[in-house]
Amino acid sequence: MADNKKYYYIRLKENFFDSDEIKLLESIPNDGYKFSNILLKMYLKSLKYEGRLMFNERIPFNAEMLATVTGHSLGDVTRAIDMFKKFGLIEVLETGEIYMLDIQSFIGKTSTEADRIKAYRKNVEHQKQASVQMYDKRTPEIELEKEIDIETELKPEIKKEPTAYQKIVAVYEKNGFGLVSPIVSEKINDELKDFASESNEDEAVNIITKAMEIAALNSANNFNYVLAITKKWYNKKLFTLKAVEADELKNKSQKASRYGGRRNIVEPQLASVSEPVEEPERELPEWLTDAAKDL
Incomplete structure:
Protein backbone atom coordinates (compact mmCIF):
# COMPACT_ATOMS: atom_id res chain seq x y z
CA MET A 1 0.00 0.00 0.00
CA ALA A 2 1.46 3.35 -1.05
CA ASP A 3 2.26 5.95 1.61
CA ASN A 4 0.67 9.16 0.31
CA LYS A 5 1.57 11.21 3.37
CA LYS A 6 4.12 13.97 2.83
CA TYR A 7 6.83 14.61 5.38
CA TYR A 8 8.43 17.83 6.55
CA TYR A 9 12.20 18.05 6.21
CA ILE A 10 15.01 20.56 5.75
CA ARG A 11 18.24 20.48 3.78
CA LEU A 12 20.70 23.10 4.98
CA LYS A 13 23.03 25.03 2.74
CA GLU A 14 26.63 23.89 2.93
CA ASN A 15 27.76 27.20 4.47
CA PHE A 16 25.09 27.25 7.20
CA PHE A 17 27.65 26.80 10.00
CA ASP A 18 29.91 29.49 8.50
CA SER A 19 27.41 32.30 9.13
CA ASP A 20 28.37 34.96 11.67
CA GLU A 21 25.37 34.16 13.87
CA ILE A 22 26.17 30.44 14.15
CA LYS A 23 29.87 31.10 14.75
CA LEU A 24 29.06 33.58 17.53
CA LEU A 25 26.59 31.16 19.08
CA GLU A 26 29.02 28.26 19.08
CA SER A 27 31.80 30.45 20.51
CA ILE A 28 29.88 30.93 23.76
CA PRO A 29 31.71 28.89 26.44
CA ASN A 30 29.99 25.66 27.58
CA ASP A 31 26.63 26.42 25.93
CA GLY A 32 27.57 27.28 22.32
CA TYR A 33 27.02 23.92 20.67
CA LYS A 34 23.87 23.34 22.70
CA PHE A 35 22.49 26.63 21.36
CA SER A 36 23.14 25.71 17.70
CA ASN A 37 21.47 22.33 18.28
CA ILE A 38 18.44 23.97 19.90
CA LEU A 39 18.22 26.45 17.02
CA LEU A 40 18.13 23.67 14.41
CA LYS A 41 15.42 21.82 16.31
CA MET A 42 13.38 25.01 16.60
CA TYR A 43 13.70 25.52 12.83
CA LEU A 44 12.37 22.00 12.29
CA LYS A 45 9.47 22.49 14.71
CA SER A 46 8.48 25.72 12.93
CA LEU A 47 8.25 24.20 9.44
CA LYS A 48 4.65 23.03 9.74
CA TYR A 49 3.46 26.58 10.46
CA GLU A 50 5.83 28.36 8.04
CA GLY A 51 8.20 29.78 10.63
CA ARG A 52 5.83 30.02 13.62
CA LEU A 53 6.65 27.77 16.58
CA MET A 54 3.18 26.39 17.27
CA PHE A 55 2.17 23.18 19.02
CA ASN A 56 -1.14 23.37 17.17
CA GLU A 57 -3.32 26.05 15.55
CA ARG A 58 -4.05 27.70 18.90
CA ILE A 59 -1.19 26.89 21.29
CA PRO A 60 2.34 28.30 20.79
CA PHE A 61 5.39 26.48 22.09
CA ASN A 62 6.78 27.93 25.34
CA ALA A 63 10.19 27.33 26.94
CA GLU A 64 9.00 24.35 28.99
CA MET A 65 7.49 22.65 25.95
CA LEU A 66 10.59 23.33 23.86
CA ALA A 67 12.78 21.84 26.60
CA THR A 68 10.72 18.65 26.39
CA VAL A 69 10.69 18.29 22.60
CA THR A 70 14.36 19.32 22.08
CA GLY A 71 15.73 17.15 24.90
CA HIS A 72 17.55 20.04 26.57
CA SER A 73 17.15 21.45 30.07
CA LEU A 74 14.77 24.35 30.71
CA GLY A 75 17.74 26.53 31.69
CA ASP A 76 19.56 25.81 28.42
CA VAL A 77 16.44 26.54 26.36
CA THR A 78 15.73 29.77 28.24
CA ARG A 79 19.30 31.01 27.74
CA ALA A 80 19.21 29.95 24.09
CA ILE A 81 15.99 31.89 23.42
CA ASP A 82 17.52 34.98 25.04
CA MET A 83 20.64 34.73 22.83
CA PHE A 84 18.55 34.10 19.69
CA LYS A 85 16.61 37.30 20.38
CA LYS A 86 19.84 39.28 20.84
CA PHE A 87 21.28 37.90 17.60
CA GLY A 88 18.10 38.73 15.67
CA LEU A 89 17.33 35.09 14.86
CA ILE A 90 13.85 35.03 16.42
CA GLU A 91 11.05 37.41 17.35
CA VAL A 92 9.02 36.67 20.48
CA LEU A 93 5.66 38.38 20.65
CA GLU A 94 3.98 39.33 23.89
CA THR A 95 1.42 36.65 23.16
CA GLY A 96 4.20 34.05 23.43
CA GLU A 97 4.45 33.15 19.75
CA ILE A 98 7.98 32.66 18.48
CA TYR A 99 8.84 33.48 14.86
CA MET A 100 12.00 32.02 13.31
CA LEU A 101 13.09 35.06 11.30
CA ASP A 102 15.55 33.32 8.95
CA ILE A 103 13.37 30.36 7.98
CA GLN A 104 12.06 32.07 4.84
CA SER A 105 15.62 32.50 3.57
CA PHE A 106 15.98 28.73 3.59
CA ILE A 107 12.87 27.93 1.58
CA GLY A 108 13.51 26.55 -1.92
CA LYS A 109 13.91 28.70 -5.01
CA THR A 110 10.75 30.21 -6.50
CA SER A 111 9.97 33.11 -8.81
CA THR A 112 8.34 34.99 -5.90
CA GLU A 113 11.02 34.35 -3.27
CA ALA A 114 11.70 38.03 -2.52
CA ASP A 115 7.98 38.77 -2.24
CA ARG A 116 7.46 35.82 0.10
CA ILE A 117 10.28 36.88 2.43
CA LYS A 118 9.07 40.48 2.42
CA ALA A 119 5.51 39.41 3.18
CA TYR A 120 6.66 37.15 6.01
CA ARG A 121 8.69 39.92 7.66
CA LYS A 122 5.79 42.34 7.28
CA ASN A 123 3.48 39.83 8.89
CA VAL A 124 5.84 39.36 11.87
CA GLU A 125 6.06 43.12 12.38
CA HIS A 126 2.29 43.45 12.16
CA GLN A 127 1.81 40.73 14.76
CA LYS A 128 4.40 42.34 17.01
CA GLN A 129 2.65 45.71 16.88
CA ALA A 130 -0.78 44.25 17.39
CA SER A 131 0.39 41.88 20.16
CA VAL A 132 -2.39 39.44 19.40
CA GLN A 133 -2.30 35.79 18.45
CA MET A 134 -2.50 35.00 14.79
CA TYR A 135 -4.68 32.11 13.71
CA ASP A 136 -4.61 30.65 10.23
CA LYS A 137 -8.20 31.14 9.07
CA ARG A 138 -7.74 29.44 5.73
CA THR A 139 -9.66 26.24 5.16
CA PRO A 140 -7.22 23.36 5.69
CA GLU A 141 -6.73 21.16 2.69
CA ILE A 142 -7.71 17.55 3.30
CA GLU A 143 -5.02 14.89 2.85
CA LEU A 144 -2.51 17.55 1.71
CA GLU A 145 0.39 18.91 3.70
CA LYS A 146 2.96 21.50 2.73
CA GLU A 147 6.51 20.46 2.10
CA ILE A 148 9.32 22.93 2.71
CA ASP A 149 12.47 22.04 0.87
CA ILE A 150 15.65 23.83 1.92
CA GLU A 151 17.95 23.62 -1.08
CA THR A 152 21.69 22.94 -0.89
CA GLU A 153 22.45 24.84 -4.07
CA LEU A 154 24.18 28.17 -3.71
CA LYS A 155 22.10 31.27 -4.17
CA PRO A 156 22.62 34.97 -3.39
CA GLU A 157 22.13 35.62 0.30
CA ILE A 158 20.07 38.50 1.52
CA LYS A 159 22.34 41.09 3.08
CA LYS A 160 21.19 42.07 6.53
CA VAL A 273 72.15 77.99 30.20
CA SER A 274 72.15 77.43 26.46
CA GLU A 275 73.35 80.94 25.48
CA PRO A 276 76.57 82.19 27.10
CA VAL A 277 76.20 85.58 28.74
CA GLU A 278 79.18 87.84 29.34
CA GLU A 279 79.45 88.86 32.96
CA PRO A 280 80.29 92.57 33.54
CA GLU A 281 83.69 93.34 35.08
CA ARG A 282 83.37 93.81 38.77
CA GLU A 283 85.26 96.68 40.43
CA LEU A 284 87.64 95.53 43.12
CA PRO A 285 87.35 97.06 46.56
CA GLU A 286 89.78 99.95 47.19
CA TRP A 287 91.73 98.04 49.87
CA LEU A 288 92.20 95.12 47.46
CA THR A 289 93.35 97.50 44.69
CA ASP A 290 95.98 99.05 46.96
CA ALA A 291 97.15 95.60 48.01
CA ALA A 292 97.52 94.62 44.40
CA LYS A 293 99.71 97.65 43.73
CA ASP A 294 102.05 96.67 46.50
CA LEU A 295 102.59 93.22 44.89
Missing part, protein backbone atom coordinates in the same frame (compact mmCIF):
# COMPACT_ATOMS: atom_id res chain seq x y z
CA GLU A 161 22.34 45.20 8.29
CA PRO A 162 24.17 44.11 11.47
CA THR A 163 22.41 44.96 14.70
CA ALA A 164 23.84 47.45 17.19
CA TYR A 165 24.92 44.52 19.38
CA GLN A 166 26.68 42.80 16.47
CA LYS A 167 28.57 46.01 15.56
CA ILE A 168 29.92 46.27 19.11
CA VAL A 169 30.88 42.58 19.20
CA ALA A 170 32.79 43.04 15.92
CA VAL A 171 34.83 45.94 17.39
CA TYR A 172 35.27 43.97 20.63
CA GLU A 173 36.87 41.04 18.79
CA LYS A 174 38.81 43.25 16.35
CA ASN A 175 40.56 45.03 19.23
CA GLY A 176 41.72 41.82 20.90
CA PHE A 177 39.25 41.60 23.78
CA GLY A 178 38.66 37.91 23.05
CA LEU A 179 35.36 36.07 22.82
CA VAL A 180 32.16 37.59 24.19
CA SER A 181 31.10 35.72 27.31
CA PRO A 182 27.45 35.70 28.47
CA ILE A 183 28.36 38.16 31.26
CA VAL A 184 30.04 40.59 28.84
CA SER A 185 27.12 40.17 26.44
CA GLU A 186 24.72 41.26 29.17
CA LYS A 187 26.90 44.27 30.05
CA ILE A 188 27.06 45.32 26.39
CA ASN A 189 23.28 45.24 26.14
CA ASP A 190 22.94 47.22 29.39
CA GLU A 191 25.28 49.94 28.10
CA LEU A 192 23.45 50.03 24.77
CA LYS A 193 20.13 50.48 26.54
CA ASP A 194 21.41 53.22 28.88
CA PHE A 195 23.05 55.38 26.21
CA ALA A 196 20.35 54.77 23.58
CA SER A 197 17.73 56.01 26.04
CA GLU A 198 19.61 59.32 26.29
CA SER A 199 20.30 59.79 22.56
CA ASN A 200 19.77 56.96 20.04
CA GLU A 201 21.08 53.49 19.23
CA ASP A 202 23.65 54.66 16.66
CA GLU A 203 25.18 57.11 19.13
CA ALA A 204 25.21 54.39 21.79
CA VAL A 205 27.24 52.18 19.43
CA ASN A 206 29.63 55.07 18.69
CA ILE A 207 30.15 55.76 22.41
CA ILE A 208 30.86 52.14 23.38
CA THR A 209 33.15 51.44 20.41
CA LYS A 210 35.07 54.67 21.11
CA ALA A 211 35.64 53.54 24.71
CA MET A 212 36.87 50.14 23.49
CA GLU A 213 39.32 51.77 21.09
CA ILE A 214 40.69 53.93 23.92
CA ALA A 215 41.05 50.85 26.14
CA ALA A 216 42.90 49.00 23.36
CA LEU A 217 45.29 51.95 22.84
CA ASN A 218 46.09 51.78 26.54
CA SER A 219 46.65 48.00 26.32
CA ALA A 220 43.71 47.50 28.69
CA ASN A 221 41.74 44.88 26.76
CA ASN A 222 39.24 44.36 29.55
CA PHE A 223 35.57 45.30 29.33
CA ASN A 224 35.55 46.56 32.93
CA TYR A 225 38.06 49.21 31.81
CA VAL A 226 35.64 50.14 29.01
CA LEU A 227 32.80 50.41 31.52
CA ALA A 228 34.89 52.78 33.65
CA ILE A 229 35.27 55.07 30.63
CA THR A 230 31.59 54.98 29.65
CA LYS A 231 30.53 55.54 33.26
CA LYS A 232 32.63 58.72 33.38
CA TRP A 233 31.03 59.96 30.15
CA TYR A 234 27.55 59.06 31.34
CA ASN A 235 28.03 60.95 34.61
CA LYS A 236 29.25 63.96 32.63
CA LYS A 237 26.12 63.64 30.42
CA LEU A 238 28.16 63.00 27.28
CA PHE A 239 25.69 60.97 25.25
CA THR A 240 27.00 61.52 21.70
CA LEU A 241 30.37 60.94 20.04
CA LYS A 242 30.53 64.64 19.17
CA ALA A 243 30.10 65.57 22.84
CA VAL A 244 32.82 63.09 23.88
CA GLU A 245 35.29 64.40 21.29
CA ALA A 246 34.55 68.01 22.29
CA ASP A 247 35.19 67.13 25.93
CA GLU A 248 38.50 65.43 25.06
CA LEU A 249 39.58 68.47 23.02
CA LYS A 250 38.71 70.73 25.93
CA ASN A 251 40.77 68.60 28.34
CA LYS A 252 43.77 68.64 26.01
CA SER A 253 43.50 72.40 25.62
CA GLN A 254 43.38 72.90 29.38
CA LYS A 255 46.44 70.68 29.87
CA ALA A 256 48.35 72.49 27.14
CA SER A 257 47.49 75.83 28.68
CA ARG A 258 48.49 74.68 32.15
CA TYR A 259 51.82 73.25 31.08
CA GLY A 260 52.39 76.13 28.68
CA GLY A 261 52.22 78.60 31.57
CA ARG A 262 54.89 76.67 33.42
CA ARG A 263 57.20 76.75 30.40
CA ASN A 264 56.93 80.55 30.24
CA ILE A 265 58.45 80.71 33.72
CA VAL A 266 61.20 78.22 33.11
CA GLU A 267 62.24 79.14 29.58
CA PRO A 268 64.26 82.30 30.45
CA GLN A 269 66.32 80.20 32.87
CA LEU A 270 66.91 77.57 30.20
CA ALA A 271 67.98 80.24 27.77
CA SER A 272 70.67 81.47 30.19
Whole structure:
Protein backbone atom coordinates (compact mmCIF):
# COMPACT_ATOMS: atom_id res chain seq x y z
CA MET A 1 0.00 0.00 0.00
CA ALA A 2 1.46 3.35 -1.05
CA ASP A 3 2.26 5.95 1.61
CA ASN A 4 0.67 9.16 0.31
CA LYS A 5 1.57 11.21 3.37
CA LYS A 6 4.12 13.97 2.83
CA TYR A 7 6.83 14.61 5.38
CA TYR A 8 8.43 17.83 6.55
CA TYR A 9 12.20 18.05 6.21
CA ILE A 10 15.01 20.56 5.75
CA ARG A 11 18.24 20.48 3.78
CA LEU A 12 20.70 23.10 4.98
CA LYS A 13 23.03 25.03 2.74
CA GLU A 14 26.63 23.89 2.93
CA ASN A 15 27.76 27.20 4.47
CA PHE A 16 25.09 27.25 7.20
CA PHE A 17 27.65 26.80 10.00
CA ASP A 18 29.91 29.49 8.50
CA SER A 19 27.41 32.30 9.13
CA ASP A 20 28.37 34.96 11.67
CA GLU A 21 25.37 34.16 13.87
CA ILE A 22 26.17 30.44 14.15
CA LYS A 23 29.87 31.10 14.75
CA LEU A 24 29.06 33.58 17.53
CA LEU A 25 26.59 31.16 19.08
CA GLU A 26 29.02 28.26 19.08
CA SER A 27 31.80 30.45 20.51
CA ILE A 28 29.88 30.93 23.76
CA PRO A 29 31.71 28.89 26.44
CA ASN A 30 29.99 25.66 27.58
CA ASP A 31 26.63 26.42 25.93
CA GLY A 32 27.57 27.28 22.32
CA TYR A 33 27.02 23.92 20.67
CA LYS A 34 23.87 23.34 22.70
CA PHE A 35 22.49 26.63 21.36
CA SER A 36 23.14 25.71 17.70
CA ASN A 37 21.47 22.33 18.28
CA ILE A 38 18.44 23.97 19.90
CA LEU A 39 18.22 26.45 17.02
CA LEU A 40 18.13 23.67 14.41
CA LYS A 41 15.42 21.82 16.31
CA MET A 42 13.38 25.01 16.60
CA TYR A 43 13.70 25.52 12.83
CA LEU A 44 12.37 22.00 12.29
CA LYS A 45 9.47 22.49 14.71
CA SER A 46 8.48 25.72 12.93
CA LEU A 47 8.25 24.20 9.44
CA LYS A 48 4.65 23.03 9.74
CA TYR A 49 3.46 26.58 10.46
CA GLU A 50 5.83 28.36 8.04
CA GLY A 51 8.20 29.78 10.63
CA ARG A 52 5.83 30.02 13.62
CA LEU A 53 6.65 27.77 16.58
CA MET A 54 3.18 26.39 17.27
CA PHE A 55 2.17 23.18 19.02
CA ASN A 56 -1.14 23.37 17.17
CA GLU A 57 -3.32 26.05 15.55
CA ARG A 58 -4.05 27.70 18.90
CA ILE A 59 -1.19 26.89 21.29
CA PRO A 60 2.34 28.30 20.79
CA PHE A 61 5.39 26.48 22.09
CA ASN A 62 6.78 27.93 25.34
CA ALA A 63 10.19 27.33 26.94
CA GLU A 64 9.00 24.35 28.99
CA MET A 65 7.49 22.65 25.95
CA LEU A 66 10.59 23.33 23.86
CA ALA A 67 12.78 21.84 26.60
CA THR A 68 10.72 18.65 26.39
CA VAL A 69 10.69 18.29 22.60
CA THR A 70 14.36 19.32 22.08
CA GLY A 71 15.73 17.15 24.90
CA HIS A 72 17.55 20.04 26.57
CA SER A 73 17.15 21.45 30.07
CA LEU A 74 14.77 24.35 30.71
CA GLY A 75 17.74 26.53 31.69
CA ASP A 76 19.56 25.81 28.42
CA VAL A 77 16.44 26.54 26.36
CA THR A 78 15.73 29.77 28.24
CA ARG A 79 19.30 31.01 27.74
CA ALA A 80 19.21 29.95 24.09
CA ILE A 81 15.99 31.89 23.42
CA ASP A 82 17.52 34.98 25.04
CA MET A 83 20.64 34.73 22.83
CA PHE A 84 18.55 34.10 19.69
CA LYS A 85 16.61 37.30 20.38
CA LYS A 86 19.84 39.28 20.84
CA PHE A 87 21.28 37.90 17.60
CA GLY A 88 18.10 38.73 15.67
CA LEU A 89 17.33 35.09 14.86
CA ILE A 90 13.85 35.03 16.42
CA GLU A 91 11.05 37.41 17.35
CA VAL A 92 9.02 36.67 20.48
CA LEU A 93 5.66 38.38 20.65
CA GLU A 94 3.98 39.33 23.89
CA THR A 95 1.42 36.65 23.16
CA GLY A 96 4.20 34.05 23.43
CA GLU A 97 4.45 33.15 19.75
CA ILE A 98 7.98 32.66 18.48
CA TYR A 99 8.84 33.48 14.86
CA MET A 100 12.00 32.02 13.31
CA LEU A 101 13.09 35.06 11.30
CA ASP A 102 15.55 33.32 8.95
CA ILE A 103 13.37 30.36 7.98
CA GLN A 104 12.06 32.07 4.84
CA SER A 105 15.62 32.50 3.57
CA PHE A 106 15.98 28.73 3.59
CA ILE A 107 12.87 27.93 1.58
CA GLY A 108 13.51 26.55 -1.92
CA LYS A 109 13.91 28.70 -5.01
CA THR A 110 10.75 30.21 -6.50
CA SER A 111 9.97 33.11 -8.81
CA THR A 112 8.34 34.99 -5.90
CA GLU A 113 11.02 34.35 -3.27
CA ALA A 114 11.70 38.03 -2.52
CA ASP A 115 7.98 38.77 -2.24
CA ARG A 116 7.46 35.82 0.10
CA ILE A 117 10.28 36.88 2.43
CA LYS A 118 9.07 40.48 2.42
CA ALA A 119 5.51 39.41 3.18
CA TYR A 120 6.66 37.15 6.01
CA ARG A 121 8.69 39.92 7.66
CA LYS A 122 5.79 42.34 7.28
CA ASN A 123 3.48 39.83 8.89
CA VAL A 124 5.84 39.36 11.87
CA GLU A 125 6.06 43.12 12.38
CA HIS A 126 2.29 43.45 12.16
CA GLN A 127 1.81 40.73 14.76
CA LYS A 128 4.40 42.34 17.01
CA GLN A 129 2.65 45.71 16.88
CA ALA A 130 -0.78 44.25 17.39
CA SER A 131 0.39 41.88 20.16
CA VAL A 132 -2.39 39.44 19.40
CA GLN A 133 -2.30 35.79 18.45
CA MET A 134 -2.50 35.00 14.79
CA TYR A 135 -4.68 32.11 13.71
CA ASP A 136 -4.61 30.65 10.23
CA LYS A 137 -8.20 31.14 9.07
CA ARG A 138 -7.74 29.44 5.73
CA THR A 139 -9.66 26.24 5.16
CA PRO A 140 -7.22 23.36 5.69
CA GLU A 141 -6.73 21.16 2.69
CA ILE A 142 -7.71 17.55 3.30
CA GLU A 143 -5.02 14.89 2.85
CA LEU A 144 -2.51 17.55 1.71
CA GLU A 145 0.39 18.91 3.70
CA LYS A 146 2.96 21.50 2.73
CA GLU A 147 6.51 20.46 2.10
CA ILE A 148 9.32 22.93 2.71
CA ASP A 149 12.47 22.04 0.87
CA ILE A 150 15.65 23.83 1.92
CA GLU A 151 17.95 23.62 -1.08
CA THR A 152 21.69 22.94 -0.89
CA GLU A 153 22.45 24.84 -4.07
CA LEU A 154 24.18 28.17 -3.71
CA LYS A 155 22.10 31.27 -4.17
CA PRO A 156 22.62 34.97 -3.39
CA GLU A 157 22.13 35.62 0.30
CA ILE A 158 20.07 38.50 1.52
CA LYS A 159 22.34 41.09 3.08
CA LYS A 160 21.19 42.07 6.53
CA GLU A 161 22.34 45.20 8.29
CA PRO A 162 24.17 44.11 11.47
CA THR A 163 22.41 44.96 14.70
CA ALA A 164 23.84 47.45 17.19
CA TYR A 165 24.92 44.52 19.38
CA GLN A 166 26.68 42.80 16.47
CA LYS A 167 28.57 46.01 15.56
CA ILE A 168 29.92 46.27 19.11
CA VAL A 169 30.88 42.58 19.20
CA ALA A 170 32.79 43.04 15.92
CA VAL A 171 34.83 45.94 17.39
CA TYR A 172 35.27 43.97 20.63
CA GLU A 173 36.87 41.04 18.79
CA LYS A 174 38.81 43.25 16.35
CA ASN A 175 40.56 45.03 19.23
CA GLY A 176 41.72 41.82 20.90
CA PHE A 177 39.25 41.60 23.78
CA GLY A 178 38.66 37.91 23.05
CA LEU A 179 35.36 36.07 22.82
CA VAL A 180 32.16 37.59 24.19
CA SER A 181 31.10 35.72 27.31
CA PRO A 182 27.45 35.70 28.47
CA ILE A 183 28.36 38.16 31.26
CA VAL A 184 30.04 40.59 28.84
CA SER A 185 27.12 40.17 26.44
CA GLU A 186 24.72 41.26 29.17
CA LYS A 187 26.90 44.27 30.05
CA ILE A 188 27.06 45.32 26.39
CA ASN A 189 23.28 45.24 26.14
CA ASP A 190 22.94 47.22 29.39
CA GLU A 191 25.28 49.94 28.10
CA LEU A 192 23.45 50.03 24.77
CA LYS A 193 20.13 50.48 26.54
CA ASP A 194 21.41 53.22 28.88
CA PHE A 195 23.05 55.38 26.21
CA ALA A 196 20.35 54.77 23.58
CA SER A 197 17.73 56.01 26.04
CA GLU A 198 19.61 59.32 26.29
CA SER A 199 20.30 59.79 22.56
CA ASN A 200 19.77 56.96 20.04
CA GLU A 201 21.08 53.49 19.23
CA ASP A 202 23.65 54.66 16.66
CA GLU A 203 25.18 57.11 19.13
CA ALA A 204 25.21 54.39 21.79
CA VAL A 205 27.24 52.18 19.43
CA ASN A 206 29.63 55.07 18.69
CA ILE A 207 30.15 55.76 22.41
CA ILE A 208 30.86 52.14 23.38
CA THR A 209 33.15 51.44 20.41
CA LYS A 210 35.07 54.67 21.11
CA ALA A 211 35.64 53.54 24.71
CA MET A 212 36.87 50.14 23.49
CA GLU A 213 39.32 51.77 21.09
CA ILE A 214 40.69 53.93 23.92
CA ALA A 215 41.05 50.85 26.14
CA ALA A 216 42.90 49.00 23.36
CA LEU A 217 45.29 51.95 22.84
CA ASN A 218 46.09 51.78 26.54
CA SER A 219 46.65 48.00 26.32
CA ALA A 220 43.71 47.50 28.69
CA ASN A 221 41.74 44.88 26.76
CA ASN A 222 39.24 44.36 29.55
CA PHE A 223 35.57 45.30 29.33
CA ASN A 224 35.55 46.56 32.93
CA TYR A 225 38.06 49.21 31.81
CA VAL A 226 35.64 50.14 29.01
CA LEU A 227 32.80 50.41 31.52
CA ALA A 228 34.89 52.78 33.65
CA ILE A 229 35.27 55.07 30.63
CA THR A 230 31.59 54.98 29.65
CA LYS A 231 30.53 55.54 33.26
CA LYS A 232 32.63 58.72 33.38
CA TRP A 233 31.03 59.96 30.15
CA TYR A 234 27.55 59.06 31.34
CA ASN A 235 28.03 60.95 34.61
CA LYS A 236 29.25 63.96 32.63
CA LYS A 237 26.12 63.64 30.42
CA LEU A 238 28.16 63.00 27.28
CA PHE A 239 25.69 60.97 25.25
CA THR A 240 27.00 61.52 21.70
CA LEU A 241 30.37 60.94 20.04
CA LYS A 242 30.53 64.64 19.17
CA ALA A 243 30.10 65.57 22.84
CA VAL A 244 32.82 63.09 23.88
CA GLU A 245 35.29 64.40 21.29
CA ALA A 246 34.55 68.01 22.29
CA ASP A 247 35.19 67.13 25.93
CA GLU A 248 38.50 65.43 25.06
CA LEU A 249 39.58 68.47 23.02
CA LYS A 250 38.71 70.73 25.93
CA ASN A 251 40.77 68.60 28.34
CA LYS A 252 43.77 68.64 26.01
CA SER A 253 43.50 72.40 25.62
CA GLN A 254 43.38 72.90 29.38
CA LYS A 255 46.44 70.68 29.87
CA ALA A 256 48.35 72.49 27.14
CA SER A 257 47.49 75.83 28.68
CA ARG A 258 48.49 74.68 32.15
CA TYR A 259 51.82 73.25 31.08
CA GLY A 260 52.39 76.13 28.68
CA GLY A 261 52.22 78.60 31.57
CA ARG A 262 54.89 76.67 33.42
CA ARG A 263 57.20 76.75 30.40
CA ASN A 264 56.93 80.55 30.24
CA ILE A 265 58.45 80.71 33.72
CA VAL A 266 61.20 78.22 33.11
CA GLU A 267 62.24 79.14 29.58
CA PRO A 268 64.26 82.30 30.45
CA GLN A 269 66.32 80.20 32.87
CA LEU A 270 66.91 77.57 30.20
CA ALA A 271 67.98 80.24 27.77
CA SER A 272 70.67 81.47 30.19
CA VAL A 273 72.15 77.99 30.20
CA SER A 274 72.15 77.43 26.46
CA GLU A 275 73.35 80.94 25.48
CA PRO A 276 76.57 82.19 27.10
CA VAL A 277 76.20 85.58 28.74
CA GLU A 278 79.18 87.84 29.34
CA GLU A 279 79.45 88.86 32.96
CA PRO A 280 80.29 92.57 33.54
CA GLU A 281 83.69 93.34 35.08
CA ARG A 282 83.37 93.81 38.77
CA GLU A 283 85.26 96.68 40.43
CA LEU A 284 87.64 95.53 43.12
CA PRO A 285 87.35 97.06 46.56
CA GLU A 286 89.78 99.95 47.19
CA TRP A 287 91.73 98.04 49.87
CA LEU A 288 92.20 95.12 47.46
CA THR A 289 93.35 97.50 44.69
CA ASP A 290 95.98 99.05 46.96
CA ALA A 291 97.15 95.60 48.01
CA ALA A 292 97.52 94.62 44.40
CA LYS A 293 99.71 97.65 43.73
CA ASP A 294 102.05 96.67 46.50
CA LEU A 295 102.59 93.22 44.89
